[in-house]
Amino acid sequence: MTERTVDVGRGISLAYEEIGDRDAYPIVLVAGLGQQLHSWPDAFCDELAARGRRVIRFDNRDVGRSTHMSFRPPRPKDMFLQRFSPEQYDLADMAADAAGLLDAIGVETADVVGISMGGMIAQMVAAVYPARVRSLTSIMSTTGSRWVGRPALSTWRRMMAPPPRSRDEAMDRAALMFRHVGSHGFPPDEEWVRELAGSSWDRDSSLAGIGRQLGAIFKSGNRTRRLRAITAPTLVIHGDRDRMVHPTGGAATVRAITGARLETVVGLGHDLPRGAWPTLLDLIDTHARPVTARSTDAPTS
Structure with a gap:
């Protein structure tokens, strides 16, 4: 497991890691x-x-x-009013990054799994680059419709808090957030949440990019019509306790994608608690494996 950085086109470089046998079937995880x-x-x-x-x-x-942009993040008011800098990218641009990564590392097709905003990006990869996606798994995500998948008001208040100014503050803030949006049906692992926040701060303490990513979500708007183009076998996973992306977002995703299947995980919030791993891993692997078995294409390495 060695971190590398590759040029994926349009002035963007992505840092990535690979785990497992390079001759095995690729599965791409989108954060x-x-x-x-x-x-x-x-x-x-x-x-x-x-x-x-x-x-x-x-x-x-x-x-x-990965590459950080330099323009000022949109303000909350600008996002709600759809007033964006000409430089503001959207989810289709982020999907193009992911497709460019596949090009750069020599992968023709892959099973694509995305969580939350990563689910939105994965959906767009499947919609815009259908030949690249063997199967799609969208976790804790939504369609962009303003009527579904909205965060709870209590979650919005936490999201609008001033950004942390130190590593310790970032760890404390993450612990507080995940006590709120995390899975109440599984044992919490606050130590891991704090460790993740600390290592994230060490890798990148510049937080302006989060605002630009949020701008990408708002700029993309309602993507329901675009999702109707998806032909890849699609699994939608959502928890019944999600305060960040309401479960209506998962249901709307299933309605938008022909043949999609919804799996609701009881007690799951907006995180990946270790207690839910067996269920999530089985769902992801079982969904992708029949597609893999039907494929006559050898994996590209």
């Missing part, structure tokens, strides 16, 4: 808003690799060690 590649836990990725997968995780643009 959520403000999250870096290691928000997909090492042990979770190791388990996917042990199931015969070539696991690829990466930093989206504007976080971690």
